[in-house]
Amino acid sequence: MYNKQGFLPRLGVRLSVVAGALALLIALPWEKNIDTQFNWDRSTIPNTGDQDGRTFTRTVLQITSHGTPLEAWLYLPKHSSSPPPVLVMAHGMGAQKDIGLFMYAEKFVDAGMAVLIFDYRCFGGSGGLPRHWVSPRRHIQDWHAVVAHVQATNLGGQVDGSRVALWGVSYAGGHVLVTAAKFGSNISAVIANEPYVSPAAVLSTTGIRGVGRTLRLLAVGLSDTLRHLLGKVGLRLPPVYLRLVAPITDPKALALLPLQESEMAIRNVHAPPKRQGGWQNKVLARVVLEALGYNPSRHFSKITAPIFFRVASLDHLCPPSVVLSAVKKSGWPEQQYIIQERNVTHLEAHSTGVREQDIKPVIAFLREHLGLGAGDLGAAAGQETLSVEGAEELAETQFPSS
Numbered sequence: 501m502y503n504k505q506g507f508l509p510r511l512g513v514r515l516s517v518v519a520g521a522l523a524l525l526i527a528l529p530w531e532k533n534i535d536t537q538f539n540w541d542r543s544t545i546p547n548t549g550d551q552d553g554r555t556f557t558r559t560v561l562q563i564t565s566h567g568t569p570l571e572a573w574l575y576l577p578k579h580s581s582s583p584p585p586v587l588v589m590a591h592g593m594g595a596q597k598d599i600g601l602f603m604y605a606e607k608f609v610d611a612g613m614a615v616l617i618f619d620y621r622c623f624g625g626s627g628g629l630p631r632h633w634v635s636p637r638r639h640i641q642d643w644h645a646v647v648a649h650v651q652a653t654n655l656g657g658q659v660d661g662s663r664v665a666l667w668g669v670s671y672a673g674g675h676v677l678v679t680a681a682k683f684g685s686n687i688s689a690v691i692a693n694e695p696y697v698s699p700a701a702v703l704s705t706t707g708i709r710g711v712g713r714t715l716r717l718l719a720v721g722l723s724d725t726l727r728h729l730l731g732k733v734g735l736r737l738p739p740v741y742l743r744l745v746a747p748i749t750d751p752k753a754l755a756l757l758p759l760q761e762s763e764m765a766i767r768n769v770h771a772p773p774k775r776q777g778g779w780q781n782k783v784l785a786r787v788v789l790e791a792l793g794y795n796p797s798r799h800f801s802k803i804t805a806p807i808f809f810r811v812a813s814l815d816h817l818c819p820p821s822v823v824l825s826a827v828k829k830s831g832w833p834e835q836q837y838i839i840q841e842r843n844v845t846h847l848e849a850h851s852t853g854v855r856e857q858d859i860k861p862v863i864a865f866l867r868e869h870l871g872l873g874a875g876d877l878g879a880a881a882g883q884e885t886l887s888v889e890g891a892e893e894l895a896e897t898q899f900p901s902s
Contacts, residue, residue, distance in 0.1 A: 533746070533754035534720055534785065536738035538631045541778030548598050548625065548776055556609040560625075561655070563618065565645035571625030571776075572618035572646070573597060575609040576658060583654065585663030585688065585870035586614040588646060592670030593696075593757070594634055594744040594783045596624030598776050603854045604667070611863045612876040614659045618646050624776040630739045631777065634787040636675070636794040643679040651686060662686075663870050669693040669850060670818060674796035677807070681799035689869035690807045691862060694818045694849050697826045698797045704819050708748055708758050716754055717742075721788025728786055742785040756783060757817060763847040800830040807837040808865045812849035838865065 551558035561572045577584060587608050591601060597617040605615040620642050621628035643666075651661040665688050668676035673695025680687045706714050724740035731737065746755030747764050809827065811820035820841060827837060840861060844852060852858060867876075 531716065531720060531754060533743050535741050538741060538780065539778055540631050545598065545774055545776050556606065563646050563649050565621060565642045568621045568628045569626060570618050570621065570642060570646065572616055574655060575605050575615040577609050577612055583658060583660045584612060584614045585665065585872065586616055586650060586659040587665045587667055587866065588650065589615060589617045589667040590620065590643065590672050592672045594632065596776060596779060598624060607854055607859055607863065608866070611867060612872050613866065613870055616650065630784060632783045634783045635790055637790065639675050640678050643675050644682060647679060647683060663688050665689040665866055665870055667691040671696050677796045677803060678799050680805050681802035684802065685804050687805040689866055690805050692807060693810045693853065694812055694815055694846055695809065695823060696796065696818050697823050698795045699792060700822045701818050702791065704816055705758060708816060713754060717788055720785045724785035725789050740785045741782040744781050744783050759847065760845060763845055766847050766851055797826040800826065806869050808862055809837060809839045810849065810853065811839060811841045812844045812846055813841055814844055815846040815849065817846045
């Protein structure tokens with residue numbers, strides 16, 4: 501028989517426990533590796549403005565996404581006889597355009613195509629608050645806004661918006677696949693570098709991180725999410741920031757991306773002292789929960805563009821086994837994709853990705869599918885290229901420092 505007198509006290513106790521748990525989650529700091537502060541530095545950073553290079557020009561543009569200005573760099577090859585096709589690029593999780601993407605852009609523009617690199621909202625030179633908000637949903641909105649703008653305007657007649665290719669790395673490797681599915685036949689080609697393709701990749705880092713740290717990570721993500729939701733009803737609390745990267749070997753370190761020692765060493769080499777927006781090694785913790793539902797492979801059936809996958813056999817963040825499994829299940833004909841696999845880690849794949857022997861097939865793939873002929877080579881065609889050692893050294897500047 502229903503006992504009203506006994507039920508109500510028990511319900512009250514349970515609600516009190518839930519309320520207490522939520523209050524504990526919201527009441528910070530209770531984790532040494534998190535904080536609630538971010539200083540948005542809007543000062544001008546050297547080498548982030550317009551450039552007049554030997555073989556190209558670079559212009560700073562503004563493109564609007566959901567009412568917020570996105571800053572972009574437009575690279576144009578010199579001496580092009582007609583508006584060139586354009587490759588749209590953006591960085592991976594927690595990174596921005598001034599973290600080394602220039603090395604790739606210069607290689608591509610020298611091959612005869614225009615290159616447009618943009619920062620997501622809340623990163624780098626783009627507007628938006630709170631800063632360093634990593635969100636697959638918002639990032640894809642930004643990708644869609646940029647591609648739609650390019651195709652609708654041809655960037656003032658400077659590019660051929662009917663020939664557009666996409667380039668993304670890591671988390672953005674998944675974003676370009678989702679974007680290609682959205683725009684269908686209006687995308688000519690896709691380059692997915694060490695891409696995040698499904699939550700199966702999250703499971704690989706969970707095994708490395710361990711149960712204890714994974715639960716701590718989820719608690720921090722829930723705390724920031726609750727604060728965000730409370731802000732929508734008028735109770736404003738500062739957001740919670742979590743470290744972006746930390747060494748796997750440190751048992752106490754709590755970060756979104758656990759890195760191997762060799763990768764931690766790479767990210768500290770040749771890092772400039774300051775980056776646009778006052779970049780710091782932290783992101784909003786709410787992405788922990790949102791990422792669990794992000795699955796680019798669900799969109800694979802809608803992709804019609806040819807795809808060049810680059811995977812790294814020692815990659816523990818976006819394991820090649822996860823990528824290859826998703827490709828196998830896609831139903832794509834074999835002629836629709838190419839897979840390049842190299843014996844390197846996730847970050848090493850980025851730092852060595854501009855070596856001549858590694859990037860040459862990518863450039864050939866892009867030139868073929870963007871319809872570039874022999875007469876469309878950039879001004880640097882036939883000139884001496886950067887040495888392998890020089891390319892690696894310069895590419896290392898793309899990795900975030902603490």
